Amino acid sequence: MQSIWSVPRVSWRGINVWKRNLEVFCKTWKVNFFPPFIEALLYLFAFGLGLGTYVGAIEGVPYVSYIAPAILAITAMNSAFFECTYGSYVRMYYQKSFDAIIATPLSIEDVIAGELLWGATRSVISVTIMLPVLAVFGVISMPSSLLAIPLAFLAGLTFAGIAMCFTAITPSIDTLNYPAFLFITPMMLFSGTFFPLSILPEILQYIALAVFPLTHTVALMRMATLPFTDALLPLHIVWILVATIIFCVISINLMRRRLIV
Amino acid sequence: MPGIIEADDLTKTYNNLEAVSHIRFSVRKGEIFGFLGPNGAGKTTTMRMIECVSPRTSGTLSVFGMDPENNPAEIKLRIGVVPQESNLDPDFTCAGNLLTYARYFDIPPKKAEKQVKDLLDFVSLTEKRDVAIDKLSGGMKRRLILARALINNPDLLILDEPTIGLDPQARHLIWERLRLLQTEGHTIVLTTHYLDEAARLCDRIVIMDNGRILVEGKPADLIRDHVGSEIVETDNSPEVISCITDMGLPHEIAGDQVLVETGASRELAKTLLDRCRTGRVIARPATLEDVFLKLTGRNLRE
Numbered sequence: 001m002q003s004i005w006s007v008p009r010v011s012w013r014g015i016n017v018w019k020r021n022l023e024v025f026c027k028t029w030k031v032n033f034f035p036p037f038i039e040a041l042l043y044l045f046a047f048g049l050g051l052g053t054y055v056g057a058i059e060g061v062p063y064v065s066y067i068a069p070a071i072l073a074i075t076a077m078n079s080a081f082f083e084c085t086y087g088s089y090v091r092m093y094y095q096k097s098f099d100a101i102i103a104t105p106l107s108i109e110d111v112i113a114g115e116l117l118w119g120a121t122r123s124v125i126s127v128t129i130m131l132p133v134l135a136v137f138g139v140i141s142m143p144s145s146l147l148a149i150p151l152a153f154l155a156g157l158t159f160a161g162i163a164m165c166f167t168a169i170t171p172s173i174d175t176l177n178y179p180a181f182l183f184i185t186p187m188m189l190f191s192g193t194f195f196p197l198s199i200l201p202e203i204l205q206y207i208a209l210a211v212f213p214l215t216h217t218v219a220l221m222r223m224a225t226l227p228f229t230d231a232l233l234p235l236h237i238v239w240i241l242v243a244t245i246i247f248c249v250i251s252i253n254l255m256r257r258r259l260i261v
Numbered sequence: 262m263p264g265i266i267e268a269d270d271l272t273k274t275y276n277n278l279e280a281v282s283h284i285r286f287s288v289r290k291g292e293i294f295g296f297l298g299p300n301g302a303g304k305t306t307t308m309r310m311i312e313c314v315s316p317r318t319s320g321t322l323s324v325f326g327m328d329p330e331n332n333p334a335e336i337k338l339r340i341g342v343v344p345q346e347s348n349l350d351p352d353f354t355c356a357g358n359l360l361t362y363a364r365y366f367d368i369p370p371k372k373a374e375k376q377v378k379d380l381l382d383f384v385s386l387t388e389k390r391d392v393a394i395d396k397l398s399g400g401m402k403r404r405l406i407l408a409r410a411l412i413n414n415p416d417l418l419i420l421d422e423p424t425i426g427l428d429p430q431a432r433h434l435i436w437e438r439l440r441l442l443q444t445e446g447h448t449i450v451l452t453t454h455y456l457d458e459a460a461r462l463c464d465r466i467v468i469m470d471n472g473r474i475l476v477e478g479k480p481a482d483l484i485r486d487h488v489g490s491e492i493v494e495t496d497n498s499p500e501v502i503s504c505i506t507d508m509g510l511p512h513e514i515a516g517d518q519v520l521v522e523t524g525a526s527r528e529l530a531k532t533l534l535d536r537c538r539t540g541r542v543i544a545r546p547a548t549l550e551d552v553f554l555k556l557t558g559r560n561l562r563e
Contacts, residue, residue, distance in 0.1 A: 100362075
């Protein structure tokens with residue numbers, strides 16, 4: 001049996017799985033286009049007009065501009081995570097699509113790599129739809145905020161890898177709810193998204209920095225949209241890169257273990 | 262000349278259980294080769310090893326002279342697979358399914374379009390071209406899966422229970438298409454529970470049970486060698502049994518029936534009616550089903 005750390009033999013054929021998913025997505029583009037668009041508006045009204053009126057500014061930044069990059073980061077996270085948990089699980093288990101595809105020259109490694117790539121692409125699409133909305137309301141700076149697009153891809157790949165690990169070990173679609181509310185929800189709240197990490201107890205700050213990919217995603221997004229840089233920039237980038245590689249590799253090996261018997 | 266598929270001592274173990282146990286077979290170019298056996302005999306596992314989706318535990322296996330372990334993509338480029346369960350893509354139409362599949366085989370879009378048109382015609386689904394998968398009947402789905410398996414014009418076609426759950430019309434259509442494919446030079450390997458299907462279609466068969474191959478040969482030869490040419494069936498009652506035993510006839514009891522193998526069923530039937538005074542006697546040719554039940558027993562399988 002192969003170890004979960006072995007380097008998966010992925011070929012360029014995996015791109016065909018990505019194309020398949022893109023084609024299905026484009027067929028229902030009207031349904032897929034609006035959620036990120038509406039979500040951006042909802043967040044802006046709730047936090048900009050609502051909460052922002054009371055909070056005023058955080059670290060000298062107007063509240064709505066402070067949370068705008070967090071909205072982008074959370075969107076990148078959710079898009080990839082839910083695509084590669086529920087979306088991939090449905091394709092794997094209910095539609096038996098993976099079984100059908102591995103009867104062709106594609107290997108299971110190719111299939112999962114294509115799925116991961118597609119998860120990251122969903123993040124890019126959602127963030128790209130949100131950017132003009134946020135820009136129109138003047139809560140992000142242009143053109144530096146365009147960096148959010150490559151960032152969405154990188155973070156998307158991280159969350160796709162993490163999601164696919166859960167998909168590979170989940171006994172049923174219902175148990176995918178656990179990572180959704182035990183991992184995604186706390187991360188959404190405690191990753192320096194809606195308030196700075198620095199007001200949390202020190203121990204929680206370390207936990208957020210050590211185990212929450214969203215902490216690093218939000219920090220990078222904020223540097224892109226405000227914009228500014230600080231000494232932690234390399235740390236965030238390296239953390240995300242390393243996490244992406246680790247989780248993508250493990251997820252492919254776990255999926256192989258699940259599906260190839 | 263070595264066969265398209267060569268297996269020797271091929272074994273597959275799941276959780277310490279040998280699903281396929283040291284089997285040896287060879288499939289020649291251009292023939293229709295059948296795997297028969299009760300549920301759990303190891304047929305599907307064998308297919309999955311040939312299809313390069315399940316690694317073998319031990320033994321040797323070669324497909325087109327290549328090892329599935331080392332050259333899965335090269336082998337899979339040249340085979341077409343009809344799985345037991347429908348795994349058509351519900352997100353696409355009939356044509357969409359075939360076009361998406363064509364892309365997995367690196368078939369250029371223009372060529373794929375033409376191929377899809379021809380294949381939908383071949384399986385009589387041209388009118389369903391733009392219909393969603395969930396609107397198709399069971400028989401149509403099966404035919405579409407056959408078309409999908411042919412998208413790469415495979416040298417080897419592998420079918421796992423190709424006509425399961427189909428009405429007689431649909432079964433005959435599939436059989437006819439498979440024979441047509443054989444005349445075009447495709448090699449076909451199939452598994453089936455339907456013994457009439459195997460007898461009609463297959464040039465050679467193997468009967469498997471508990472992961473092993475029990476016999477191998479041409480259907481007609483197997484019938485002749487294992488049960489003789491004809492069978493007489495009569496009611497199972499103590500009087501009939503003792504009468505048959507007195508006559509020294511070898512017989513087999515199957516529920517409320519007694520089966521006697523013979524070379525001259527009409528004469529035997531008459532004798533039984535005269536001497537044993539049985540109520541009901543049927544004389545019929547021996548079938549593959551008789552061979553199958555004789556070799557694998559009559560107990561129900563999981």
